[in-house]
Amino acid sequence: MSISPSVVFPASETDVIFELRCEEDETVRPLAGGTGLALLARYGFLQPTRLVSLRNMREKLGQISIPQPGALRIGAMVTLTELARSPLVRAAADVLAGAAGLVANVRVRNVACLGGHLAHADPHMDLPPVLLALDARVEISGPCGVRWSSIDDLISGYYETTLGQQELITAVEVPVAPGRRAVYRRYASATADDWPSVTVTAAIEARDGRVAEPRITVGAVTTSPLRLRAAEALLDGVALADGNRLEAACKEAVDAAGETVRPGSDIHGSAAYKREMLRVHTARALASLFTRARSEDRR
Amino acid sequence: MTSSCTTISFTLNGRAVEALVRNDETLLELLRREFGLYGARESCGQGVCGTCTVEVGGMPVSSCIYWAVQLDGAEVTTIEALSRDGALDPVQQAFIDAGGFQCGFCTPGMIMMCRVLLRDNPEPSDDEIRRWLSGSICRCGAYPEIINAVHAAAATLRDKSDAGR
């Protein structure tokens, strides 16, 4: 942290949005948990002149609820620990609770909020690809009112979002599909607490004994979370009871995944290794998804 | 009118306190600079090693990336609260008996983490302990002894609560 910013503590959403206004020579950011912001400031990537603390919004933006049947609403200031432990989330979208419990470490999860997690747009973050696979929508408040965005419209690149300067993520809504099954797999190539080199989320619903609404998303290997639509299409409509056909479809989906994604080389592995890990973990995610009897694979 | 400092009021180890903080100051810097509490230390500076662990609102946090300016009204607990009347907390004693440390730099943070674990999970398994502590680094490699300390502390706490009945 270098030059000390000023900090304001607005008490309403309208005030927050107002305080987020920014002159040309200023850098203004919302401060929720602040874990991501602290790192950006420490390493000199950000030198905020004003911080807009969201402390007073905790009550309003920190709720998890079912506003109407079929919709799970998670306030932007819900912490990752709250998300991981919430009985509502576990019941409606267990894969999300599970993934939330794996982000960074427990001390960070106790403080970091969902809104900040999404706004940070670090490609190695666990939740954006999971939310993408669940067809989540992000509620965004701004000077002109409220708008909604999909995850892949929100996160546009490496630490980049489409949020405007005076826009604030206020909630995430996840459609609840009673028959949906989903798995999240996270592979870290070095130590257990490392950022993942690849993540795969796979979700399906069942309709008339066939695969419906297949979703396969990947994280960490591309600069923003990616849906593998070509791979998904290969699974769509396959009969769940037809073991051979299902296995073949999964193989094809894995191949499609390997073809579609162009990972970059970085400290977590070469492009070739990451592509192979993407294939392996897509295969394992699908196998886990389709085999009820098997217990969760080791990491 | 902008200011780069803020006065905050919070509870520290059970005492009501007030402090003037730089707006970009961390909780860790505040504890050491203003209150002379050296149990929490700066190591990785990124929140990943746990050497700076303290409790805020009963939850362990990485104080080196916690914005002090957000502490108003909060309850902060540090390692120094554990042995104020001279007696050691059962987790602290268990760490001594099991030899759960070597250089000691990570130890207060480890102990804070282990206390929270035992509060929520009075009989953790080895796997649960390892998973809980996976973000608390000990370069001296005292992990086996730390795990033993947690089991021993769990037993002590169980005996205490049984005796209390």
Added chain:
Amino acid sequence: MTEIGRSRPVLEARSKVDGTADYVINHFRHRMLHAAIVRSTEPHADLAGIDPDAARASPGVHSVLTGQDVAQVIKDPYYGPAFHDQPILALDKVRYVGEPVALVLAEERHVAAAAAALVDVSYRGLKPVFDEVAASGEDAPLVHESLRPGAAFADLRHLAGVRGTNVALHTRLKHGDPDPAWDGGGGQVFEHEYRTQQVAHVPLEPHSAIAEFVGPDRLEVESSTQSPSFVRLELARLLGWRENQVRVIVPYLGGGFGAKLYMKLEAIATAAALIAGRPVSVAITMDEQFFTISRHATTTRIRSRVDETGKFLARAVEVYWNGGAYADIGPRVTQKSGFIAAGPYRIGAVAVDSHAVYTNRTPAGAMRGFGIPQMVFAHESHADEIAVATGLDPIELRRRNLLAEGDLHATGTRLESAATMEVLELLAAKMRWAEEIDRGSGTVRHGRGVAIGLKAVVTPTTSAATVSLAGDGSVTVRQGTVDMGQGSSTVMAVIAGQALGVPPEQIAILPPDTDATPYDMGTLGSRSTFHMGNAVLAAALDLKRQLMVLAAEVAGCSPADVSCSDGRVAGLTFEEIMTATHGARAGTVVGYGSYTPRSVAPDPKTGQSPAITPFWMVGGSGAEISVDVQTGRITVDRIVCVADAGVALNPDAARRQISGGVVMQLGMTLSEEMRYEDGQLINPGLGLYKVPTALDMPRDIDVCLIQHPHPAGPHGAKGIGETGTFAVSPAVANALADATGVRIRSLPLTAEKVLRGVYLRNGRSLR
């Protein structure tokens, strides 16, 4: 009831669990300035200019210092334990990314850190070199214009002024048959090359130092150093002062592992304090540690002739040590580890060529093991490759070749009090080697591997201590060994307590302070229990003799008739003796001891000596692993470590040293690596440089101590702090080969390397 061999909590246990343990970063001096280091962004460049104006103008900044400013007050501002090659702040050129170029002083730490970013440095780039073998070649860019060995070392003097090379030192060992005939002859010749990576020590407490000139001719330095006596003499040398004008104080260290040896931040702090006229604190961050010191990357070429029974007939080893930009203690690592590079084996003809090489990387120095882990990785991987090729069982191959007690080592010194065979056999038993294992055939394969290593403790070195008695009979030990968690203070208290009949818990062990604690070469290389232990023992016995004389006077008898037991001498308590002697509760009696073991310097051409070391260390490791052959990820399920421990004065503490060394070494085996891209270190700090967590630890770490008293050790004790590090890497590499047939000859054994190996064996490749 003896104190020796009883496991006990360390004396300072309470302060470590209640947060009151003292570290330098807690210290403050009146009017102290905080320093932030401006570091080079170029790996190799001429310093074209430094513009401090913007930084100087920052509010709260006191001053900005450069190498030129330092050279005004310190005549020859170059330091180092072997070579005086490292400038306090860069002069004329920079030799690695991260090299200190300027220093910002401010009233507050965060102000100094922010202002450091405003110092504008310009460079004229020079061609850099990063690889140790390339750097030793004839056309390599030169890191240093000429070699600058320190005057103190007779065996380095011949290097002074040598130009045109990056090889700082080339040591040789030749033993037995001078011309072993590699071509023709019976048996087979095996030749392999092994590489290890540059790694960082990562003590959780980053280095820090405070320097203050207290008066015109006295310097006080508080430092997180493992070698206070060295810091004192080196600072005195730099200032042109006497040693008795410099005081170095050391509280606890939050880990050392060799990172905090010799000169680290003390010279910068001292120069700054001298210029500023105020105390200066230099405290670096975790990230900055990666730009301060590291462990040598190595390339080792090892060639062996082996007969049809598996006997090693001849071995030639060529080692290149990547010393980085400044020598630090690298030349000694090169020499001392070079001596054991051929392994703990009976071989008729041995030749070792060991090269300390300059490159444009973070300097490499001493790290737990002092080069032994890298050498053992090479010779023990090589041994298993020979075993596989000849169809011999790996334990049997070692059994046939291992040096036994009394055998002549390749240095020409006999192996004495070195339980090599016993370590091997116990290792085999603990690994249940005779039982077959199921290696699996699916996604997860299993395998096991063993390795054994030998180290010679560094010599000659000296430790001195005093044990003194106050008027009330309480005992104080003054010694310079730095306790960084290994339990040294407790061991010294045990030794003194045993000698005097006093409970160790009642003995005060002062923190090292060169004004009070006598000379110690350094807390390194597993030397302290043996050397300082002997010094403390001698001092305690000296005190006891003096007490016997005093007691005899009081009791009116001859000292020869005085008996000692249970803390009484001639039936009198220490307090009674003191009161009777001085007429009141008064006085001090001081016992003194100094220990320098006998040794003979090795012949410069052959490395031979009849007494190369006062004690040998032997450590064997076994690993049982699982390998996911779809991802390449290795899980270490079980590690066995068998240590030849002499006599463990505090057995639990000894075991913790072994298992702690194992955990650290596992990180260096599987996940740790300092990674460079275009000369830039891309992963400083714990976010990207991954050290083992509790979840990475094997489920089972089985530590076995073999205890045979060493004849010269205090109560038979000898060093074990590094023993756990010797053989872990090759044991895992050998287990990997056992599980999958994949042989990886470079560390770390990353998942990607393993997967590429698995694919290669199956005729596939990763695209």
